[in-house]
Amino acid sequence: MQEGLPLVRVGTLVATPLNSLVVLADSGIESIAGLKGRRIGFSVSGFEDALLGAMLARYGLSLDDVELINVQFNLTPALLSGQVDAVIGAYRNFELEQLDIEGRPGRAFYPEEEGVPAYDELIYVTRPELVGDPRIRAFLRAVERATHWIVNHPKEGWEIFRSTSRELDTELDRRAWFATLPRFALRPAALDVGRYERFARFLHERGLLKEVPPVEAYAVDVFARR
Template sequence: MKPIRLLAAAILLALAAPAAQAQTKPPAPPLTKLDVLLDWYVNPDHAPLVVTLERGYFREAGLDVRLIAPSDPNDPPKLVAVGKADIAVSYQPHLHIQTGQGLPLTRIGTLIATPLNSLVVLDASPIRSIADLKGKTVGFAVAGTEDATMGAMLARHGLTVADIKLINVGFGLTPALASGRVDAIIGAYRNFELTQLELIGKKGRAFFVEEEGVPPYDELILVAQRGRLGTLPLRPFIDAVERGTQYLINHPEESWKLFLAQHKQLDDELNRRAWRDTMPRFALRPGALDRARYLRFAEFLHSRGVIKSILPLEEYAIELPRRH
């Protein structure tokens, strides 16, 4: 009987060893916190970030990510530049201007890879072409490139910015146009303002900037402070966003439910339509950089007098190196 008892004891010890090892397994390393400042209040444009967060892909990458809406849409890049936040959602046109002014920012990824910007008029308006804007008032929301954009669009019709009146209407683009305060709005997102107008019984008509003399560009990008590129876990962040974007494209209805889980106030007709209209515009390779596109747009802004010089591309836009 003694050999049997010894064998039983050996078996018990063997079974207990993995349990003991499991009990002494070191805890998982703490998550790295990243604060991401949005460019606007949360909306379907931010779907890749929200879905990545809700699917847990950031946490799986070792990141504790907070998405923060700004009180002023002009602030996020400036706050990132001075180290008050880690990443900001911004716009490619503004990046060229801000880095030209000395802000130490670098594009690290793309959320929306096509222009959303458009010039919108009411369908009942007598403005049937850009040439009809002469003497008219055009509202805009965020200052920066409205002169260059309008200048390029007007130049194709023999006009200049001096032939129109530009006024800043802040967040109220749609109300300003619907009320007749302005004759047109520039900076109107084709996936939002046109639907907003329709829902209040004011059909709109859009002129797309890339069809009217403005080179195509990335609408929404992700920027970080240049001096922190080597210290922040940016590649894991971008890789997680790519996973989230893939899920979003493959499962749009499930992703919509995830989006609403934390943003129930957005469950309305406007945002449902915006969700559908924005889907084809998300960057499927958010980390990829189209060098020629960025250089071409820099040349455009320089030719319009918006930036004084064309900086070397690596000073303001990179494709993050692969993790080993």
């Protein structure tokens, strides 16, 4: 929105953060305080800096107390090779499973437990002029039905998912599937205005937003607008 993109949030797919700060379980780093002077890999500057900065601040640290290294999207290889001591931006439903498969379990520090307001990780957006389009409501009703079916029948859902592509039929994808299920939004169209306000204020405080916009300017409950 700040970049001028005409988009509005109309629904949520994943209702919890997936992003996390990860170290190897055998690294000796027991808390975020232990990251002082350490190398931390990241892939997306800006947002991940804001998360990490807030998490460090709870322990009297700042971004100046760590060395940030852009490892692109090679988070797991960078951690396993010793290039970095921790990574920010690791998805708890993917990189943690990947590390475990490699025989090097990880330890995750979760932003929502370390000073960052909880937020929706993955959302559905559309153009403002389409908010009232009945196809949007039909889509979200279908998503809700599908989500409830998947949650009620996780194994059957996995079989359907993996059958769509041979590339998806891997141990990592299987683990990621089951790790993601509890995080799906059971009411994808529902909008928690207070939650969005809190996260917008957080982004403003961390310098990612110039001002805190009203929630109705970028997020709606399409069923409440009927």
